[in-house]
Structure formats: C-alpha cells, structure tokens
Amino acid sequence: MARALANATRGLGRTTPNPVVGACVVTSDGVVVGDGAHERAGEPHAEVFALDEAGARARGATLYCTLEPCAHTGRTGPCTERIIAAGIARVVAAMEDPFPLVRGRGFQKLRDSGIEVSTGIGRHEAVRLNGPFCTSILEGRPFVILKAATSVDGRIAAAPGERTQLTSPAAARHAHGVRAQVDAIAIGSGTLLIDDPLLTCRHVYRERPLTRVIFDRGLRAVPGARVFSTLSDGPVIVLTSTASHGLYADRVRALEQAGATVAAIEDPSLGASMRTLVGRGIHSVLLEGGVAVHQAAWDEALVDYAQLYVAPIALGTRGPGLAGPSGSFLASLSEQKVRQLGPDVLIEGYVHRPH
Numbered sequence: 001m002a003r004a005l006a007n008a009t010r011g012l013g014r015t016t017p018n019p020v021v022g023a024c025v026v027t028s029d030g031v032v033v034g035d036g037a038h039e040r041a042g043e044p045h046a047e048v049f050a051l052d053e054a055g056a057r058a059r060g061a062t063l064y065c066t067l068e069p070c071a072h073t074g075r076t077g078p079c080t081e082r083i084i085a086a087g088i089a090r091v092v093a094a095m096e097d098p099f100p101l102v103r104g105r106g107f108q109k110l111r112d113s114g115i116e117v118s119t120g121i122g123r124h125e126a127v128r129l130n131g132p133f134c135t136s137i138l139e140g141r142p143f144v145i146l147k148a149a150t151s152v153d154g155r156i157a158a159a160p161g162e163r164t165q166l167t168s169p170a171a172a173r174h175a176h177g178v179r180a181q182v183d184a185i186a187i188g189s190g191t192l193l194i195d196d197p198l199l200t201c202r203h204v205y206r207e208r209p210l211t212r213v214i215f216d217r218g219l220r221a222v223p224g225a226r227v228f229s230t231l232s233d234g235p236v237i238v239l240t241s242t243a244s245h246g247l248y249a250d251r252v253r254a255l256e257q258a259g260a261t262v263a264a265i266e267d268p269s270l271g272a273s274m275r276t277l278v279g280r281g282i283h284s285v286l287l288e289g290g291v292a293v294h295q296a297a298w299d300e301a302l303v304d305y306a307q308l309y310v311a312p313i314a315l316g317t318r319g320p321g322l323a324g325p326s327g328s329f330l331a332s333l334s335e336q337k338v339r340q341l342g343p344d345v346l347i348e349g350y351v352h353r354p355h
C-alpha cells in the first residue's frame with residue numbers, strides 16, 4: 001500500500017475534478033508486476049495502468065489501490081470489470097470512494113465476482129492526498145489552504161495600505177510550489193487594490209491553467225490591475241454581489257474588456273462564494289489574504305489547512321495584524337510541521353482534516 005500511495009502522488013495537483021489514485025499489482029510470491037497512477041482527468045485510472053503493466057501476471061495476484069475501484073462508466077470504463085477480467089484474486093483498497101455513484105458499489109461488484117476485498121489499510125494517508133476531492137464531494141466547497149506571511153510580531157504589513165515584502169526568496173519558492181498544485185488562488189479586493197499582485201505560479205512547473213479569484217462584493221477591482229496582464233496563465237474570476245453587478249454595469253464591462261470573468265451571487269458569505277467555485281471545477285483554493293477574507297474564512301469555519309510564513313523582522317504596531325480565531329491557532333494545528341526556509345520559518349498544519 002505504501003507503494004500504491006507513492007504512485008498516487010504522481011497525480012497531485014493535476015487530476016481535478018478526479019481524485020488522486022495510485023495502484024500496484026503484487027504476485028502471490030511478493031513480486032511487484034505492475035504500477036499505476038491516475039495522472040490526469042480523462043486519462044485511464046491507476047488500476048488500468050497497473051493491470052496493463054502486469055499483463056498475464058495479474059492472474060491470482062493482489063491489487064493494491066488507494067481508492068475503491070470504480071464500478072460505473074464515466075469518461076473511462078469501469079475498473080471493476082478490468083480487475084475481474086484480469087483474474088485478480090484479492091483487492092486491498094485504502095478507502096471507500098465518497099462519490100455517491102461509486103461508494104461501496106465497486107467493492108460489492110468485486111466481492112460478487114468472488115474477489116477477496118480488504119479496506120482501510122493506508123486510509124489516513126489516502127484521505128490526506130485527496131483533501132480537495134473529499135471536501136468538494138462531502139462538503140460542497142473547495143479544500144481551503146489559508147496562507148499568510150507575518151513578521152515575528154504578528155503583522156502582515158508595515159502600515160495600513162502599504163505593500164510590504166516580508167519573506168525571502170526561499171519562502172517565495174516554497175509558496176510557488178503550493179501554487180503549482182492548487183486549482184485556484186484567491187484574494188479579497190483589498191489585497192488586489194493595495195498589493196496589486198500578479199498571482200502567477202513562478203519558479204516551478206505547473207501543468208494546468210491556474211484560476212485566480214477576487215472576492216469583490218463592492219466591485220472595486222480595477223481593470224488596470226496587474227493580474228489582468230497574466231491571462232495566459234489562466235482565468236481571473238471577479239466574484240461580486242448581484243446588487244453590485246446590476247448597479248455598476250460600466251465597471252463590469254471594463255473588467256470584462258480587461259479579460260476578467262465577472263460572476264455574481266446573491267449570498268454575501270464567503271462560504272457561498274466558495275461553494276460557487278466548486279461548480280466551476282475548483283476543488284482546492286489557496287486563500288492568500290488579506291485580513292478581511294482571512295477573518296471571514298475563520299469565522300465561517302472554512303479553513304482546512306493553514307500555512308504561516310514567519311519572517312525574522314519586527315514591524316511594530318502600525319500595520320494590520322494576522323487574522324484568526326482568538327488565541328493562537330498555531331498551537332492547535334494537527335499534523336503540524338515546522339520548517340526553515342532561508343531566514344524564514346514555515347509553520348503549517350490542519351485546522352480541519354477531511355475524513
């Protein structure tokens with residue numbers, strides 16, 4: 001199973017709206033004869049690659065897979081049929097597929113065909129790899145990673161309205177690695193207007209277009225913002241309120257002329273905005289700030305994972321402080337990791353782990 005889980009990581013950041021899945025085929029005398037990973041939506045599933053590689057050696061062997069094999073026809077045929085036809089004797093799967101069309105049916109189909117099925121081994125790790133898939137299916141919203149950079153005294157900028165570079169190139173490289181894997185990066189209109197970020201994925205390879213989202217109920221985003229010069233990297237969605245959309249037709253037009261997709265929703269909560277994104281195929285969001293949208297994400301219990309880059313500088317008391325629940329949320333992060341990135345320190349962990 002450890003090998004199947006390692007295979008699964010090959011699809012990280014590439015399979016949305018599908019899950020990340022790995023598989024391997026092992027003969028009764030312990031020889032690995034096939035490996036597979038689901039690498040892109042629309043391409044064959046991990047089990048199919050592993051069975052293809054195993055060929056005739058799959059007969060009587062065990063298939064390890066990180067997710068329940070599918071029993072329905074989606075963009076590809078059902079994996080259960082391939083497993084049965086290959087003569088697999090035993091399937092060991094880390095977790096049940098939470099997708100309603102599949103849940104439990106894959107296992108049932110295999111058992112009905114006389115295949116021994118065991119589940120649960122490696123479940124914790126398999127669920128971790130599939131945070132975006134599980135959260136979007138079970139909660140109807142994307143998996144949210146809250147990211148912030150702060151000074152040692154907890155400030156995210158030197159003064160209100162002042163763009164402040166806090167962290168080192170080493171921390172930036174790491175942050176771009178995270179950008180390479182998520183479906184979208186999101187900020188509030190305040191950060192757009194003050195920092196005017198590019199919101200692109202640099203220094204690392206990213207295979208898919210990267211969606212950028214601006215939460216902007218008051219429709220304050222300006223068409224001259226730098227993010228609109230990066231449309232070759234992916235779409236920019238300005239998510240506003242239906243009231244502003246009706247009221248400011250000229251601003252909508254100007255933003256659309258700049259290349260933005262302007263979408264409007266009635267419900268002003270951040271949760272409603274997040275749920276809208278799932279309908280646009282976004283299952284993971286890196287929420288990069290600023291204070292107001294971070295606070296809304298905490299208040300509405302939308303934060304799944306937090307990443308805090310702490311720079312070894314003190315900024316005093318003028319600038320805005322880090323948003324968050326009262327008391328230190330850092331102490332209560334689960335599976336916490338602390339790591340040095342040049343002069344900075346990254347503290348990260350789960351706030352809400354999918355299960």
Ligand SMILES: NC(=O)c1ccc[n+]([C@@H]2O[C@H](COP(=O)([O-])OP(=O)(O)OC[C@H]3O[C@@H](n4cnc5c(N)ncnc54)[C@H](OP(=O)(O)O)[C@@H]3O)[C@@H](O)[C@H]2O)c1
Nearest residue numbers: 148149156188190191215217218270289290291292293296
């Ligand atoms: N150090 C860091 O990591 C970091 C990162 C980003 C930003 N920053 C700093 O943060 C500061 C900007 O903070 P900010 O609070 O002005 O920016 P923000 O959170 O990026 O944007 C605030 C705006 O977001 C809009 N918004 C849309 N949906 C919202 C919702 N559900 N809840 C709350 N607001 C929502 C609000 O305008 P509407 O009411 O019109 O929708 C609000 O005025 C700047 O100083 C910037 O440099 C620091």
